[in-house]
Amino acid sequence: MTQNEIDFICKNNSFIKELISQDPVKLLFKHGKDEGKKLLIGQIASRQRIKKKLPSWYDNYNLIFLPGLSLEQSSSEDTATLKAKLISGKHLLDITGGLGVDSYFLSHNFEQTTYVEQNPELFKVASHNLSSLSKRIRTVCDDGLDILKSSDADVVYIDPYRRDSSNQKMVSLADCEPNVLDIQPLLTQRKRITYIKASPMLSIHSTLEELQDVSEVWIISNRNECKEVIFKLQENQDSAVKVRTFNLGLGETEEFEFELSPNVKTDISFSEPLTYLYEPNASILKSGGQDFLAKKLALNKLHPNSNFFTSSEKVDDFQGKSFEIIEVLTPFHPSLKKGRFNVISRNFPKKANEIEKKLKLLSHKEDYLLATKTIGEKHIFIKAKLL
Ligand SMILES: C[S@@+](CC[C@H](N)C(=O)[O-])C[C@H]1O[C@@H](n2cnc3c(N)ncnc32)[C@H](O)[C@@H]1O
16 A cells, blocks of 8 residues: 555545445445445455454454454454553554554553564555554564574563465464464563464464473453464473453453463363353363363362363353253253254264254254263253353
């Protein structure tokens, strides 16, 4: 995007504002021959894509957007706001600036912030936005690794690019750009703290084997969907890794933490389903910390691979879904046919959608059918009410 195009979009943002709720395809059909209007309709389409992800940027008509991957790969306002509460220091250096979402939200807790992006077109757009949002962010168009080598920043943030040249999504840190595994000594030199954002698809355990000096791992979900995994790196880190899990968007943020240490084992108890049943939230399940949570709350597990927990007394404020068990049935019991249930299948040979289809089920807000296996190696269906 050229500077002229940026100026044109800013000057004509009333067109964008007026037509923001309209279908961009229909608008293009009507105005597509006018190059200027085509550019503005592109902005409408981009804005519509970020409406839920970045609501305050969506509402800000001084900002402009570059269609494409930068919108998809940016952090959301919710996750960036959470990170801003957890990350602070004097000088933040974001070496993979992208759209600038993380730079902007994290900058609130720093005296100085430097945003670096190597893609000149994206840099131009993000620089325009960041200068309109904040006077305290310095923007640099360069290779972030070169800037990192000479920077005095006490905190570094890296959100590597997660696509290869054939547009495949990549989940290992070694496949992302930059490859942080190649520059490990730089990440903690001069006592700096580095935060690396990774895809939730990535295996935490294999990454911990590759990445040195990890002091904390954060797993961030929004409405029970895992969005980000953050690795915090500190010089000479040799104690147990602290794992922190967050689940945003369902009222108060659910938070749970535990220490990951090869010597710490959880001796969890098992039982058949009792009166209440629990499913930990997506962040806890991703972290592998469900047995630590269950142990803390004195819950029994249904089966080593089921990740459903049970108790006779109700546990309040469980970090995940809590159910009251209505009835335990044999799988595909005829009484369930054409019923209204949400189905969850864990450690059961058929997936939720297959069960729904076979029993011709319709969905329901609170009534659940849980398909699983018990400690007696028996497959069961549990009719349960969401609490
Ligand atoms: C996943 S995006 C970052 C998104 C950003 N955190 C946000 O919330 O908007 C990664 C960005 O890093 C940039 N990048 C990758 N390697 C880089 C490098 N060595 N120097 C500077 N930028 C780099 C890519 O061009 C891409 O825009």
